[in-house]
Amino acid sequence: MQNKFSIAIHGGAGTLLKGQMTSEKETAYKHALDSALEKGYAVLEAGGSAVDAVETSVKVLEDSPLFNAGKGSVFTAEGTHEMDAAIMEGKGLQAGAVSLITGIQNPVSLARDVMEKSEHVFLAGDGAMKFAKENNQTVVNPEYFYDDLRFKQWQDIKGSDSFQLDHSVKKDSKFGTVGAVACDQHGNIAAATSTGGMTNKKWGRVGDSPMIGAGNYANNKTCAVSCTGSGEFFIRGVVAYDVSCLMEYKGWPIEKAASEVINKRILEIGGDGGLIAVDVQGNITMPFNTEGMYRASKTSDGDKEISIYK
Numbered sequence: 001m002q003n004k005f006s007i008a009i010h011g012g013a014g015t016l017l018k019g020q021m022t023s024e025k026e027t028a029y030k031h032a033l034d035s036a037l038e039k040g041y042a043v044l045e046a047g048g049s050a051v052d053a054v055e056t057s058v059k060v061l062e063d064s065p066l067f068n069a070g071k072g073s074v075f076t077a078e079g080t081h082e083m084d085a086a087i088m089e090g091k092g093l094q095a096g097a098v099s100l101i102t103g104i105q106n107p108v109s110l111a112r113d114v115m116e117k118s119e120h121v122f123l124a125g126d127g128a129m130k131f132a133k134e135n136n137q138t139v140v141n142p143e144y145f146y147d148d149l150r151f152k153q154w155q156d157i158k159g160s161d162s163f164q165l166d167h168s169v170k171k172d173s174k175f176g177t178v179g180a181v182a183c184d185q186h187g188n189i190a191a192a193t194s195t196g197g198m199t200n201k202k203w204g205r206v207g208d209s210p211m212i213g214a215g216n217y218a219n220n221k222t223c224a225v226s227c228t229g230s231g232e233f234f235i236r237g238v239v240a241y242d243v244s245c246l247m248e249y250k251g252w253p254i255e256k257a258a259s260e261v262i263n264k265r266i267l268e269i270g271g272d273g274g275l276i277a278v279d280v281q282g283n284i285t286m287p288f289n290t291e292g293m294y295r296a297s298k299t300s301d302g303d304k305e306i307s308i309y310k
Ligand code: ASP
Pocket: 012, 013, 014, 068, 165, 166, 174, 175, 176, 177, 195, 196, 197, 198, 206, 207, 208, 209, 215, 227, 228, 229, 230, 231, 232, 234
């Protein structure tokens, strides 16, 4: 048994701009982050696996209307909700991902079913929905996902060719994906990420979140990573795997590797966002190059953080 265990979560690098954040809203966001963090941490404290911990935390975030995943997912151009999710564990490099799914209450659990109950890694669209039903995933009505703010965000750009990341204010790109990374008492790490994508998206657009190596990755040799940000750039930057590679090939510590990718490499190709990462020693880093990132972390050393801005 290793002594130190830890967990970190994010609710997206697309926080409301500082000027628009009221103390009431801030309390609501922090409360939701705290409850997701503590539920995941409790799993680790009881000796549970990193995979169980990240799934537990992400489910809590998916069930909250505040974040762009699960219940809080944004509207597509057709007025539907299309969600993506991925989960990966670092010991055996097992992974599961789903994309373009609708009506599933907890996409992260479906991704986990793909990892554990299928021979595949990535299922999308109708096929993924069929698999979900065969595996008794909870299916909810479209009304479950209705939210006044999300509806308004969609109405503002409906019928146009533009699409927007969550919380977009004018041209500011904002992101609301959720994710979790954890290191358990046995020294295993895992990562999970879940998103509703971008408001008014069409053509079956898929972002980085469900793509193994882009928005989500875990490897016990290096780290577990969950990203949030401009998906197209994170895909081309293969961001999560890049952090892992810098650790593996250059021997860099997690904080240096993650900072290099978020504060240099992704900026150089025009991307913005952030990530959370953990290594097998339980060290956590949460860099972002946006105004804020909803984030929280807790370690068995007694360190706890819940923050929104820098
Ligand atoms: N990365 C996500 C996507 O492009 C968006 C986000 O992080 O909010 O779908």
